[in-house]
Amino acid sequence: MKDVAVIGAGMTLFRRRLKETGKELSFLAAKMALEEAGIQKSDLDMVVMGSAPDAFDGIHMKGENLIDGAAAAGKPYVRVFNGGGTGVFAPIAGWWHVASGVADIVMVVCEEKMGSCYPHPQTAFRHIWDPIIDRPLNPNLIWLFAMEMNRYMTVYNIKKEDIARVAVKNKRNAVGHPCAQLADPNITIDDVLNSEVMAWPVQRLDVSPPSDGASALIYCSKDKVHQFTDDPIWVDGVGWGIDSTMWTNRDLCFPRYVATAAKMAYKMAGITNPPKDIDFAEPYDPFDYKELHHMEGLLLCKKGEAPILTREGVTQRDGDLPICPSGGLLGVGNPIAATMGQKVCEVYWQLAGKAGKRQIPGDPRVGVGQAWGDIMQMATVIVLRR
Amino acid sequence: MLEKQTDPTSPMHWRGDMQADYMYTNGVAGDRFFRHLMEKDTFLATKCKKCGKVLFPARLYCEDCFQEISESDWLEVPATGTVRVFTVATINAHGKKMEEPKIIALIDIDKTDGALLGIIKTKDLKRDFCGVKVKAVFKPKEKREGTLKDILYFEEKI
Numbered sequence: 001m002k003d004v005a006v007i008g009a010g011m012t013l014f015r016r017r018l019k020e021t022g023k024e025l026s027f028l029a030a031k032m033a034l035e036e037a038g039i040q041k042s043d044l045d046m047v048v049m050g051s052a053p054d055a056f057d058g059i060h061m062k063g064e065n066l067i068d069g070a071a072a073a074g075k076p077y078v079r080v081f082n083g084g085g086t087g088v089f090a091p092i093a094g095w096w097h098v099a100s101g102v103a104d105i106v107m108v109v110c111e112e113k114m115g116s117c118y119p120h121p122q123t124a125f126r127h128i129w130d131p132i133i134d135r136p137l138n139p140n141l142i143w144l145f146a147m148e149m150n151r152y153m154t155v156y157n158i159k160k161e162d163i164a165r166v167a168v169k170n171k172r173n174a175v176g177h178p179c180a181q182l183a184d185p186n187i188t189i190d191d192v193l194n195s196e197v198m199a200w201p202v203q204r205l206d207v208s209p210p211s212d213g214a215s216a217l218i219y220c221s222k223d224k225v226h227q228f229t230d231d232p233i234w235v236d237g238v239g240w241g242i243d244s245t246m247w248t249n250r251d252l253c254f255p256r257y258v259a260t261a262a263k264m265a266y267k268m269a270g271i272t273n274p275p276k277d278i279d280f281a282e283p284y285d286p287f288d289y290k291e292l293h294h295m296e297g298l299l300l301c302k303k304g305e306a307p308i309l310t311r312e313g314v315t316q317r318d319g320d321l322p323i324c325p326s327g328g329l330l331g332v333g334n335p336i337a338a339t340m341g342q343k344v345c346e347v348y349w350q351l352a353g354k355a356g357k358r359q360i361p362g363d364p365r366v367g368v369g370q371a372w373g374d375i376m377q378m379a380t381v382i383v384l385r386r
Numbered sequence: 387m388l389e390k391q392t393d394p395t396s397p398m399h400w401r402g403d404m405q406a407d408y409m410y411t412n413g414v415a416g417d418r419f420f421r422h423l424m425e426k427d428t429f430l431a432t433k434c435k436k437c438g439k440v441l442f443p444a445r446l447y448c449e450d451c452f453q454e455i456s457e458s459d460w461l462e463v464p465a466t467g468t469v470r471v472f473t474v475a476t477i478n479a480h481g482k483k484m485e486e487p488k489i490i491a492l493i494d495i496d497k498t499d500g501a502l503l504g505i506i507k508t509k510d511l512k513r514d515f516c517g518v519k520v521k522a523v524f525k526p527k528e529k530r531e532g533t534l535k536d537i538l539y540f541e542e543k544i
């Protein structure tokens with residue numbers, strides 16, 4: 001396998017219902033990444049697109065529609081997706097293009113245009129269920145998340161306020177992020193606990209809202225990276241894993257599929273003691289409890305311990321193990337696949353010292369990004385190192 | 387450029403849809419499961435010869451062992467179970483506020499290794515339903531159609 005470096009990244013504003021089309025958003029993110037890397041479309045060998053269910057943009061096989069905005073017209077191109085896992089899976093797919101030796105310079109573009117789905121993108125989630133066993137009950141996906149959150153709270157006797165702390169931390173972390181939709185320097189735990197109940201225990205401010213947006217990342221092989229930088233950020237490990245389709249049979253408390261993916265990535269990266277070896281992480285946080293779930297799945301702490309670390313301030317930007325320094329999905333926004341911007345681009349920017357107001361103090365060397373998708377069962381993990 | 391729109395009709399637009407209707411087959415195992423449900427007030431499950439897991443709802447294969455289920459592996463189980471976890475749903479599939487909040491529960495079905503999503507009929511929306519024993523309440527037999535909707539709801543088993 002060849003070593004793979006990140007040489008540029010880009011990210012658009014994340015907002016509800018932008019005027020831009022999906023391909024225009026892709027163009028804006030791709031252009032930023034090309035500029036940061038100091039290259040042009042003609043330097044790209046191949047392009048990988050990540051975009052989640054077609055039903056959001058409302059264009060069947062939308063990967064094809066997005067080609068031109070992704071600087072892919074006339075090049076080898078593929079779209080990959082596994083729902084919410086796409087934001088880290090697309091960069092994994094981009095990595096194997098270079099690691100295999102098939103390409104030297106590859107751009108990954110992730111896009112989501114959720115605002116097209118009218119009146120609300122929630123409607124698109126109605127068709128992801130098993131048609132025989134689940135659909136007749138006309139479920140809302142939030143119901144499932146509510147049950148998962150309740151299970152987590154029940155098994156470990158966790159208070160709702162300790163989960164709400166995550167939303168507060170991330171929305172505050174997002175202050176100063178140029179793409180953020182939901183940054184709020186003054187938000188409190190009470191604001192979260194007093195927000196509208198959607199499906200108990202899930203309340204409005206526990207959730208990251210749908211957005212439109214795009215992000216992009218550029219890889220270069222070790223052979224050519226000296227042309228771009230003397231201090232490359234390397235992809236050190238990748239992993240992915242999936243649990244049963246029968247969600248009813250899953251352990252709703254511990255995400256074992258995240259552990260599967262993490263172990264694969266850590267083995268590749270030579271990480272033997274995750275809490276010590278990893279300097280910061282960007283676990284997927286579409287809901288506040290999911291950050292906690294995913295910290296445990298990423299083996300960054302013991303089962304049930306994540307809320308305690310959060311309460312003690314360990315996961316703050318200036319804590320011992322900063323979690324979601326970007327502001328995450330809760331603070332920046334959740335255009336599904338485009339959250340590569342928080343989960344992978346941010347890890348790169350932090351390691352490269354380019355995170356601006358969000359920069360983690362000290363000298364972070366190893367960062368982990370993770371996403372979660374399909375129907376609460378897919379985990380994708382990436383480890384970057386300077 | 388890159389401004390948030392609160393009104394979806396404010397940018398110039400084309401209004402479209404992705405119209406497509408579907409007939410989903412119940413499948414081979416599902417066919418047998420639901421035909422049984424139309425006649426009896428119990429469920430069908432299948433048992434994996436290799437690992438001994440009782441698959442519910444009945445399936446044709448064990449996904450772990452990749453073992454095919456044979457005729458002798460089918461069994462009848464009671465339509466009862468225990469609530470593993472639940473939520474009080476106040477929004478429907480479209481994200482709209484429901485008229486009446488509903489208790490939606492994940493129910494571990496007795497004598498199986500499977501579970502089912504179900505509605506719990508109750509007036510006590512404030513109760514902690516975790517661990518509560520429940521039983522399925524079915525439509526009258528002559529009205530059953532061989533879908534999950536033949537289960538009207540679950541109620542506490544006293």
Ligand SMILES: [Zn+2]
Nearest residue numbers: 434437448451
């Ligand atoms: Zn088996």
